[in-house]
Each structure stands twice: as structure tokens, then as C-alpha cells.
Amino acid sequence: MTGYGVSSRSRRVRFQASALAAVAAFGLSLLADAALAQSGSGGPSPELIAAAKAEGTLTYYHTTAIDPTAVWTAEFTKKYGIKTQNVRGPSYPLFERWLTEERVGQHMADVVQITDTVLIESAHKEGLVADYIPPSGSGIRPDMKKEGVWYTLFVNAMGIAWNSTKVTPEEEKLIREGGWNVLTDPRWKGRIATGTPASGGSSYSYVYMFLGGKRDQFGPDFVAKMAALKPQVYESKSPMYDRLAAGEHAIVDQASQSDMGGLYQKGAPIRWVFPKPTPANLTVQAISAKAPHPNAARLFQEWATSAEGQAAWFKVSGVASARPDTVDPRKAAKADWYREAWYADPEDLYINYLNDPGYTDPEKPIIGEWNQIFGR
Amino acid sequence: MSVSATAPALKADDRPIDYASMRRRRRGFVLPLVLGGLLCVLVLVPIVLMFVGSIRTGTFVDPRAQFSLRSLTTVYTTLPFLTSLAVTVGASLLVSFIASLVGIALAWLLARTDMPAKGLMENAVIAPLYLSPFVGALAWLILASPNAGLLNVLARDLFGATGPILNVTTATGIILVMALYNVPYAYMTVSAALKGMDPSMEEASYLNGAGTLSTALKVTFPVVRPSIISAFFFVFVLTCGTFSIPAALGGTQAMPFLAVDIYRSVATYPINYARAAAIGTLLFWISLIGVAFYRYASRIATRFVTVTARGYRMRLVKLRGWQLPAMLLIVAYVTLAIILPYLALLYVAFTSFTSSSILDATFTLANIQSVVGSVAVRQSIGNTLLVGILAPTLCVLLGVIIAYSIRRLRIRGAGALDYIAMFPIAVPGIVFGTGIFWTYLMTPAYGTIWILVIAFVASYIPFAYRMVDTSIIQIDKSLEEASAVCGASHWRTAWQVTFKLIRPGILSAWILVFIFSVREISAAILLASPSNKVLSVMSWDYLEFGNVQNAAIIGLLQTLILVAGVIVSRYVLRIRLSQAT
Numbered sequence: 040m041t042g043y044g045v046s047s048r049s050r051r052v053r054f055q056a057s058a059l060a061a062v063a064a065f066g067l068s069l070l071a072d073a074a075l076a077q078s079g080s081g082g083p084s085p086e087l088i089a090a091a092k093a094e095g096t097l098t099y100y101h102t103t104a105i106d107p108t109a110v111w112t113a114e115f116t117k118k119y120g121i122k123t124q125n126v127r128g129p130s131y132p133l134f135e136r137w138l139t140e141e142r143v144g145q146h147m148a149d150v151v152q153i154t155d156t157v158l159i160e161s162a163h164k165e166g167l168v169a170d171y172i173p174p175s176g177s178g179i180r181p182d183m184k185k186e187g188v189w190y191t192l193f194v195n196a197m198g199i200a201w202n203s204t205k206v207t208p209e210e211e212k213l214i215r216e217g218g219w220n221v222l223t224d225p226r227w228k229g230r231i232a233t234g235t236p237a238s239g240g241s242s243y244s245y246v247y248m249f250l251g252g253k254r255d256q257f258g259p260d261f262v263a264k265m266a267a268l269k270p271q272v273y274e275s276k277s278p279m280y281d282r283l284a285a286g287e288h289a290i291v292d293q294a295s296q297s298d299m300g301g302l303y304q305k306g307a308p309i310r311w312v313f314p315k316p317t318p319a320n321l322t323v324q325a326i327s328a329k330a331p332h333p334n335a336a337r338l339f340q341e342w343a344t345s346a347e348g349q350a351a352w353f354k355v356s357g358v359a360s361a362r363p364d365t366v367d368p369r370k371a372a373k374a375d376w377y378r379e380a381w382y383a384d385p386e387d388l389y390i391n392y393l394n395d396p397g398y399t400d401p402e403k404p405i406i407g408e409w410n411q412i413f414g415r
Numbered sequence: 416m417s418v419s420a421t422a423p424a425l426k427a428d429d430r431p432i433d434y435a436s437m438r439r440r441r442r443g444f445v446l447p448l449v450l451g452g453l454l455c456v457l458v459l460v461p462i463v464l465m466f467v468g469s470i471r472t473g474t475f476v477d478p479r480a481q482f483s484l485r486s487l488t489t490v491y492t493t494l495p496f497l498t499s500l501a502v503t504v505g506a507s508l509l510v511s512f513i514a515s516l517v518g519i520a521l522a523w524l525l526a527r528t529d530m531p532a533k534g535l536m537e538n539a540v541i542a543p544l545y546l547s548p549f550v551g552a553l554a555w556l557i558l559a560s561p562n563a564g565l566l567n568v569l570a571r572d573l574f575g576a577t578g579p580i581l582n583v584t585t586a587t588g589i590i591l592v593m594a595l596y597n598v599p600y601a602y603m604t605v606s607a608a609l610k611g612m613d614p615s616m617e618e619a620s621y622l623n624g625a626g627t628l629s630t631a632l633k634v635t636f637p638v639v640r641p642s643i644i645s646a647f648f649f650v651f652v653l654t655c656g657t658f659s660i661p662a663a664l665g666g667t668q669a670m671p672f673l674a675v676d677i678y679r680s681v682a683t684y685p686i687n688y689a690r691a692a693a694i695g696t697l698l699f700w701i702s703l704i705g706v707a708f709y710r711y712a713s714r715i716a717t718r719f720v721t722v723t724a725r726g727y728r729m730r731l732v733k734l735r736g737w738q739l740p741a742m743l744l745i746v747a748y749v750t751l752a753i754i755l756p757y758l759a760l761l762y763v764a765f766t767s768f769t770s771s772s773i774l775d776a777t778f779t780l781a782n783i784q785s786v787v788g789s790v791a792v793r794q795s796i797g798n799t800l801l802v803g804i805l806a807p808t809l810c811v812l813l814g815v816i817i818a819y820s821i822r823r824l825r826i827r828g829a830g831a832l833d834y835i836a837m838f839p840i841a842v843p844g845i846v847f848g849t850g851i852f853w854t855y856l857m858t859p860a861y862g863t864i865w866i867l868v869i870a871f872v873a874s875y876i877p878f879a880y881r882m883v884d885t886s887i888i889q890i891d892k893s894l895e896e897a898s899a900v901c902g903a904s905h906w907r908t909a910w911q912v913t914f915k916l917i918r919p920g921i922l923s924a925w926i927l928v929f930i931f932s933v934r935e936i937s938a939a940i941l942l943a944s945p946s947n948k949v950l951s952v953m954s955w956d957y958l959e960f961g962n963v964q965n966a967a968i969i970g971l972l973q974t975l976i977l978v979a980g981v982i983v984s985r986y987v988l989r990i991r992l993s994q995a996t
Contacts (some may be wrong), residue, residue: 083539098945103875104960105953106785124945127956132682135474142476143857165478237683272668274683277961287563305767306777341752401703406684 057238080321083174083341087405090334091121097335098124100137102240103192103322104277107355109215114351115342120225122336129275130154130240134162141167149336150343152324154240156189157399159325161413163188171337175345182390183361189323190344191361193297193352196385197245197320200294202286205230211310214290215381218314219249219257222292223264230289232271235415236406241320242276243403245293248318248389250405251397259412266413284309297356303376313385319359359388447826454835457873461850462699462842468692468849475853486689490697499671504701506590506670507654511601513594515647517748518601523533523631524741526609528732536745537606541599543752545977547934547951548596549659550970552583553958554756555592557763559583563771572772586670593660595752597653601646608642611889614982627732644712645951652705654842655698658937663958673698674843678937679730681849688849695846702841710837713881757974769963782964792969795948799933799976801864802949806871807879807928811921813872814879815914822887822914840877846876848938862944870942871932878931879924885988886920887913926984933977950976 045362053126101108105127107212112123128136130153137148153159162168169186183191199222201214216219222231236246249257271288273279280298283291299311322344330336342348349365352358369375376382394396464475469487473480478485490496521540525533543551558566572575582588616638620630636643658674673694680691734741762776763769764783769777786792817836823831839847851870860866890913898908914921936951943952954969 104962105956106789106962106965109789109791126943128943129682129959131684131686135681137687139474139476145856145861147862186654194896209554222992237679237685239684243684258986271665274662274679275959277959277963278963281769281961281963282560282563285557285560285563286568286771287560302768307768307770403684 082161082345083338086222087334087338087341088119091332091338092119094121094332094335096122096124097149097339098147099150099152099339100125100126100128100133100148101324101405102128102130102154103152103356110273110355111352115339115348119338119341121338123152123339125304130238134158134402137327138162138167143160143328144329146327146329146331148327149330149332150324150339152192152322154195154320154322155243156185156321156323157401159189159323160185161401162240163325167328169328169330169333170266171326171338171340173337173341173344174339175348178346178360179236179344180362180363182345183321184323184391189325190340191209191321191323192343193322193349193356194361194388194390195241195295195297195320195322196313196317196388197241197293197295198311198317198385199292200280200283200299200309200311201287201290202283203308203310205286205289209324210289211381215312219261221314222290223261223270227270227290228268231263231265231268232273232278232282232288232291234273234276234293235413236403236409238274238276238323241295242293243396243406244320244392245318246409247317247395247405248396250408252389252392259408262412272413272415280309285391294356297358300376301356308383310379312381312383315387317385317387318390319385319390321361359385444827445834446820446824447559449834450826450832451828453653453813454832454856454876456818457869458835458838458876460854461847461873462838463847464841464850464853465692465695465699468853469614469689470698471689474688477479483689486687486693487696490690490693496673496676496694496697499676500701501654501672502586502671502698503673503698506586506593506672507651510593510597510654511647511650513591514597514606514650515601515643517594517598519605519643521598521602521745521748522606522609523635524734524745526606527631527635528734528741530734530738530741530745533809539749539753540602541989542744542749543596544599544930545974545981546596546753546937547659547954547970548593548657549663549934549936549951550954550967550973550991551596551752551756552592552660552759553963553966554589554759555583555972557759557769557963558755559588563769565762565771565773566755568771569773584665584669589661589664589670589672591653592664593657596660597650598748598752600653601822603854604646604649605639607962608639612638629781631732635920641715643713645709648705648709648712652702652709652840655702655705656845658721658843658845664901674845677843677845691849692846695843698843698846699841702843706837706841709840713885716867730920757971761806763963764971766964782968786965788966791948792950792953792972795950795953796976798864798867798947799949799951799973800943802862802871802947803865803929803933803976803980805864805868806875806932808924809868810875810879810928811883811925813884814881814924815917815921817876817880818884818887819909819913822884822987823909837877839874844874844935844937845941848941851938852941862946864947866942867939867947867949870938871928874938875928879928882924882927883917883920886917890916900976922984923992926981929980930977933973933980 105125108125108127112125116122123212126148129241134151134153134155137151141148141237151159151178159168168188172187173190176184176186176190183194199214199219201211203211210226213224213309217224234242236243249261250259271279276293277298279288279291280294280302282288284302296311299309302309324340326333326336326340344362346362346364349360349362353360353365353367370377468475470482470484471480472483472485525540526528527539530536544767546554556564558564559579561567561579561582561584564579564583566581567576567579570700581744583592612635617630617634620634625633656674658678661670661672662675662678677691677694678700680687680694762773765778765780766776767779768777768780817832820826821833826832842850848870850872851866855861855866855869860869894916895908895912897913899905903911936949936955939949939952939957943949950973954966954973957963957966958967
């Protein structure tokens with residue numbers, strides 16, 4: 040996933056050019072947005088930088104893939120000379136461990152990343168999350184932050200992916216034009232795989248659209264038809280993508296841009312579409328209330344929400360940004376999958392569910408319902 | 416030597432060295448209390464915390480948690496868990512049966528027949544120990560998943576096979592892969608018994624006209640039967656707690672398995688620590704029954720004194736026409752357990768993505784470069800080496816002290832110590848890891864490399880203790896008595912005679928714990944933090960992100976470390992793992 044065969048320097052140049060082009064293209068409203076972002080990000084104060092440098096290090100609990108995250112945090116280290124200790128874990132176990140450590144006074148993490156905003160807000164209520172408004176945070180889209188608590192690092196849109204060597208051209212046409220209902224087609228019996236919403240984060244948000252937010256449109260009937268195809272169910276989605284690329288499965292759902300893009304770059308015969316509406320999930324981060332390096336944590340949060348930090352994330356992982364003023368440089372250059380005839384950006388992102396009572400219910404009832412339908 | 420003298424394990428009679436009075440004079444209560452206290456903290460506290468955890472509704476520090484019997488009741492009385500239990504026990508019995516059968520056959524062939532190249536063969540048979548079972552399962556997934564497994568695709572392309580010829584994502588597949596990686600344990604136990612057995616009994620059988628088969632069945636088999644039983648239950652207990660192989664080969668979809676249920680309880684929503692702990696207690700009881708059988712059998716098995724001042728010569732069975740089939744058996748085993756998995760891992764390590772068609776794959780060095788260039792990987796190599804040296808050293812040291820105190824000093828409470836030291840074998844790594852987590856959460860050891868060292872010492876003390884103990888029992892006391900009669904002091908006898916004689920046992924134990932510590936994954940995942948990441952955790956993390964390439968490279972790196980360690984011990988310390996029991 041690291042590097043797309045373009046030197047970082049030329050990528051940066053291209054990014055700057057494309058960012059400008061994007062701003063021009065998106066018109067006044069975005070310009071205003073971008074201006075807002077610019078005005079807010081006069082950059083971190085020299086005092087904060089000095090205090091953070093004095094602390095010298097930062098511990099980052101994250102759920103994103105190891106190597107891309109390391110490449111990304113290395114940009115932060117390069118800029119400020121502050122080393123980061125990255126600890127990766129699966130979303131829920133990592134979060135529970137952080138909770139436990141905080142509760143007993145073993146303060147290790149400075150910044151915590153998670154794909155479940157409900158959990159981070161409950162931790163905030165418990166007083167475990169620091170209140171801090173990074174100046175750059177003003178540039179983050181309003182529905183992608185909870186001011187002072189968590190800020191979105193990136194947006195993960197999820198669609199349907201297929202292995203082009205395992206489907207016929209007619210089937211490919213069907214997938215590209217059939218919308219979500221294509222997932223219930225009996226032809227996929229024994230050829231399809233999916234991920235359990237119990238693994239949390241993006242899988243939960245994805246299934247929530249079908250059983251919660253858009254229940255009228257899809258609902259249990261839709262899920263039951265999918266379950267009838269006896270898909271292989273993965274606890275973790277990434278191994279599922281690997282098996283899709285290998286040809287174990289012909290088609291999978293919950294396909295995210297970053298993972299599919301990564302496999303595409305490696306030459307895997309993978310294609311993907313974003314049917315409407317497209318469920319999206321936020322990967323967010325918050326500062327631990329008792330962070331052992333509070334200033335480094337603030338500086339990191341500031342950098343992560345800045346146009347520069349978000350663009351740096353783009354370089355390692357092709358996903359939608361939480362800032363309107365950062366655009367994927369590949370897109371502007373019509374590079375990689377953007378040049379493919381089958382590819383289209385998601386048009387109707389489903390993201391406004393974060394405060395739905397059904398979504399925030401700590402019991403997460405749709406997981407039980409999904410388990411029941413899938414007989415698990 | 417006609418009949419092996421049985422060492423009266425805990426009987427105190429007719430010995431010139433008055434261990435009893437020495438014990439009274441020097442030890443009293445201090446040593447048993449110190450050892451007992453140490454074992455309690457290392458072993459009992461984490462287990463007790465598991466039991467307490469099963470009746471809490473949340474973690475120990477969750478302000479909303481209360482006491483409740485709900486999880487215990489659910490796990491012990493409802494159908495999904497009881498089904499899981501039945502399948503776990505049934506599958507583990509099958510795994511032990513298959514692994515023991517193959518292990519016995521291989522041990523007999525290599526210890527009692529005129530097979531050629533025995534040294535090489537023996538190294539090949541125990542070589543699967545150098546591959547983490549988790550990475551082995553990953554390799555088999557690449558080789559034999561139904562649609563994209565390399566073997567199945569080859570069969571389809573070359574021979575026009577229509578369906579999968581091998582499918583490891585089924586219950587049968589999981590059982591066979593688990594059996595494959597347990598053969599070395601069965602082999603080592605039975606092989607040690609065969610090598611230690613007095614061949615004059617078989618000689619007598621041949622002299623009286625019995626054939627090879629009837630000698631094997633009527634003399635050899637009954638004598639090594641206790642070690643076969645102990646091997647069987649040892650593999651059974653290990654299998655019951657195995658989490659990585661069934662998890663990697665399709666989770667609970669292919670076959671319900673208690674250890675996988677535990678992982679699901681702590682890693683997927685709704686997170687339920689009480690249920691994980693309750694399943695842990697269920698597994699604990701099952702394993703405890705297995706340990707009781709294992710303990711009983713291994714006590715009988717090791718009652719024979721085999722290290723004496725007298726020498727003997729082994730008579731080998733001539734295989735003649737059977738040599739080829741016997742060779743084929745070994746070659747088949749080695750192909751399945753080592754050659755194919757390593758080819759699969761090497762293939763994946765050099766491809767840009769996992770392609771099921773070898774001909775269409777694009778090869779690259781980028782994965783190797785990214786792994787070698789990764790700071791996290793370099794740190795975890797250092798940590799792995801550190802843990803790999805510290806954990807077995809401390810573990811074996813403790814094992815020697817316990818075994819010597821129990822067997823030779825015969826301290827008070829020896830029976831209880833013996834039991835406690837064997838407990839951790841009954842607790843699956845993933846449960847024991849949780850117990851260790853809670854035990855050390857509020858101590859300075861938390862988050863450092865030391866918590867891993869403590870976890871591994873506690874987890875593997877049964878192996879170290881049992882192996883050293885076995886070596887001590889097998890020492891003919893007359894050797895120590897001779898030293899005492901010649902005027903050597905107690906400690907001089909211990910140092911110059913006892914420890915010298917059990918040195919192979921000590922070093923074999925060290926190597927075994929070294930291998931376990933480098934490969935261990937379940938507890939290490941739970942205890943990982945920035946300063947103590949080890950390679951096994953890295954491979955798990957990579958696999959979780961679908962980066963099979965890097966996970967395979969890390970698995971190969973682990974093998975390199977293990978082989979290097981074993982070569983050092985083989986050629987520098989002149990110790991072979993196959994001498995282990």
C-alpha cells in the first residue's frame with residue numbers, strides 16, 4: 040500500500056496543483072469552505088510546537104493498517120522531529136484496552152483512533168477524552184467532527200467489488216447497473232463473501248444502512264435473501280479482500296476505496312462500484328485526557344486535521360477526505376483507477392446516521408438481528 | 416541390566432544420603448514457602464482472576480460491572496456452547512489420535528529399524544516445530560482453500576479436476592492441519608521412551624523366537640504404552656486450547672471451537688469478557704481432565720531408571736522390502752508439514768498480491784523491502800530475540816529449582832507444588848494471557864517486555880519442570896550415592912553429578928521453551944504494547960489487514976530465528992531437541 044510508484048516530491052507538486060484546480064472547479068461554496076479552513080489554520084502556535092518538541096515523543100493507538108500508518112506518522116515526525124510509537128489493534132479490543140489502562144491510571148496512549156464514534160463519545164462522557172479544539176479542525180466538514188472531542192481522519196465509502204476473472208461480462212454488467220439488489224441474485228451462491236457487523240466500525244455502519252437507516256428500502260428481507268446465498272462470513276474484512284483477489288470469491292460487499300485501490304495498484308484483477316446510497320464510515324481520532332505527552336498529542340491532532348496532514352493520508356491511502364480542500368491527486372491526474380471506464384466516484388454518500396438512536400444504542404440491536412438472519 | 420529398577424518416586428527408604436535429615440536441618444519452611452508463593456503469583460493468581468472474571472458483567476475496572484452468574488449459566492447450560500464443547504472435545508480427540516498414530520509410527524521407524532539417514536530424517540520429522548502453527552495454517556489456506564488454493568487450481572489446470580481435491584476450510588481440513596502440526600510432540604515423547612527403553616527385553620523376545628511384529632506388539636508397545644498415553648493427552652490438551660489454526664481456517668463457520676469462541680467474545684461486538692472467561696473455565700476443566708491422565712501416564716512412563724552406569728547396545732529391525740513404503744511415509748509427512756507450506760509462504764512472499772495462478776502471478780521484491788525497512792519489524796525482531804532468550808532461561812531455572820526441591824530435597828508440600836506447576840498447561844494461551852493482563856495491569860511490568868517474559872515463564876513452566884523432572888527421575892541414585900560415599904558434600908554432588916547428568920534434559924527444555932516463546936501468539940496479542948511488540952504479533956496484525964505477503968515474510972523470519980537457535984544449541988551446545996521428552 041505504501042507508495043504508488045511516484046516520488047513523494049512529484050506527488051506533492053501534483054497534489055498542490057490538483058488542490059488548486061479542485062478549488063477552482065468546485066465553485067464559490069467550496070471556496071468559502073476552503074477559505075474558512077485557511078483562516079482557521081494559521082498553524083499551531085510556536086509555544087505548542089516548542090512544548091511538543093520538548094516532550095519529543097507520542098504514542099498513537101490506531102486501527103488502520105500498520106505500514107501506511109507508519110508512513111503517514113513519519114511525515115509528522117519529519118516535520119516536527121517528534122517520534123511516534125504506533126500501536127495497532129483491532130477496533131474494539133484496542134479501545135477496551137485503552138479504557139482499562141485509563142481507568143487504572145496506566146496512561147500510555149496520547150492519541151486514540153477508532154472507527155466507532157459512539158464509543159469515543161461514551162468515553163468522553165466518562166472524562167477520558169481531552170477537550171481540545173485544534174485550529175485546523177475548523178476546516179473539517181461539520182458532520183465529520185464533534186468539536187473539541189473527535190475529528191475525522193478519513194471517510195471510508197463501501198461498495199461492491201468483484202474479481203474480473205471470476206465473473207462473465209454479462210455478470211459484470213449486471214453488477215455495475217444492478218444497484219444493491221445484485222447482492223441477492225441466486226447466481227452468487229457459493230461465490231460471494233461478506234463481513235460480520237459484529238467486528239464493528241465500518242462493517243457495523245455498513246449493515247446499519249440495510250437494517251437500520253434505510254430499513255424501508257432494504258430491511259430484513261434483503262439481508263435474508265443474501266443470507267440464503269450462504270456467503271462466507273469474515274470476522275475481519277481485509278482477509279476477505281485478499282481472498283477476493285486470489286479468486287476464492289467472485290464478489291464481495293463492504294468494499295472500500297482504500298483497500299480496493301491498494302489491490303488494484305498491485306495488479307489484482309479487482310473492480311468495484313458504489314451503488315446508491317453508498318454507506319460511509321468515519322475513522323476518527325481523539326486525545327486521551329491523561330495523555331502522557333499532552334502537547335505532542337495536540338500538535339498531532341492539529342496536524343492530522345490540517346490540509347497538509349489530510350493530504351499526507353491521501354498519499355498512502357486513496358480515500359475521501361474529511362476536508363473539502365483536499366482532493367486525491369490521482370483523480371486530478373486521471374491516474375490509476377480514475378482512468379478506468381468502469382470506475383465512478385460514490386455520488387450519494389450515506390453518512391448522516393451518526394446520531395440515529397438505532398445507531399447509537401449501546402446494545403447495537405441490528406447486530407443481533409443480523410446474527411439471527413445469518414443463523415450465527 | 417535385566418529389568419529396569421523402578422525408582423521409588425516418593426518413598427524414603429534405604430538411601431545412604433540422608434536427604435530427610437538434610438531437609439529438616441536446612442530447609443524447613445522457607446524454601447516451600449518461597450517456591451509456593453512464586454508459583455501462586457505466577458500461576459494461580461491469573462487462573463483465579465479468570466474464574467472471578469466469569470462472574471463479573473464487565474472488566475474489573477468497569478464502573479458499571481456487577482457480579483452475576485449469567486455468563487456461567489449460559490455457557491454451561493445452553494446449546495450453542497455445549498455443541499461447541501462436544502465438537503471441541505471430539506475434534507481434539509481425533510487430532511490426538513491421528514497425531515499419536517503418525518508420531519508412534521515415525522518414532523518406531525527411526526528408533527528401532529535400519530532406516531537410512533536417520534539423523535536427517537529425525538530433523539525433518541521435528542522441523543514443523545520451527546513454523547508457527549498460525550503461519551502454518553495460513554500456508555495451508557493458500558495451498559488448499561476450495562476455489563483459489565494453489566493445489567486445487569493446479570489440479571484443475573493440469574488434470575481437469577472439477578471440484579477441489581483438498582479443502583482445508585472444512586472440519587476435516589482443520590482437524591488434519593492441527594494433527595499435522597502436533598505430530599512432532601507425539602514423536603518426541605514416544606521416541607524418547609523408545610530410546611530410553613532397555614533393549615535387552617526385546618532381545619529376550621527375539622531369542623525366544625518371536626518375530627518383529629509380535630515383539631513390537633507384545634514387548635515394545637506395552638513398555639512404551641505410558642508414554643504413548645501421555646503423548647496422546649498432551650496433544651489433546653494443546654489442541655483443546657488452540658485458537659490460531661481454526662481461526663485462520665474459517666473461524667466458527669467450518670467448525671465450532673471453544674478457543675475461537677473466546678476470541679470472538681473479546682474481539683467482536685457485543686464484547687463480553689465474562690463470557691470469554693466462562694468459556695475459559697469450561698476449557699480449563701476439560702484440559703484438567705486431560706492433564707490428570709497425562710500426569711498419571713507420564714509418571715508411570717518416567718518411573719524407569721534409564722541413565723545408569725551400565726551400557727547397552729541396540730538391535731535394529733531390518734526393514735528389507737518395507738524400507739520403501741516406510742521412506743514414503745516419512746517423505747509424505749515431510750512434504751505436507753514442511754515442503755508444501757514453505758513453498759507456499761515463499762511464493763506469497765515474492766508476489767505482489769496472492770494470485771491463485773502461479774503462471775499469472777506478478778513477482779516482486781517490494782514486500783521483502785518493506786518488511787526489512789520497517790522500523791516496527793526491526794524492533795520486534797529485537798524484542799523476539801530478547802524474550803526468546805530471557806523466557807526459556809528463567810523458565811528452565813525455575814523448573815530445575817522446583818524439580819530438584821521436589822525430587823531430591825523432597826520439601827514439604829511437594830505434591831501441591833507439583834500440581835500447581837502443571838496447571839498452566841490446562842489454560843489456553845488466550846485465557847491465560849487475559850489473566851496475566853489483569854494480574855500485572857497495575858504493576859510497572861505492564862506494557863514492558865517483562866510482562867511477556869512473565870507470561871511465557873508462567874505458561875511454559877509445566878514443560879520445563881516436567882522435562883527436568885523426568886531427567887532427574889531417570890538418574891540412578893547409585894551415581895549420587897557413589898559421590899556421597901566418596902566424601903563429596905551435598906552441593907558438590909548436586910553440582911558435579913546430578914546437574915551434569917541432567918544437563919541434556921535442561922538444555923532440551925530450554926530449546927523447547929525457546930521455540931514456544933518465539934512462536935507464541937495468543938497471549939502476546941493481548942499483552943502487546945509499543946515497547947514489547949514481537950514477530951508473532953506483527954504477523955497477526957499484517958494478516959488482519961489482508962497483507963498475507965508480509966504475514967508470510969514474518970513467518971519465515973520466525974523460522975530463521977528458530978532454526979538459528981536450534982543450530983546454535985545443536986552444534987555449539989551439542990544438544991538435540993529429539994532428546995527431549
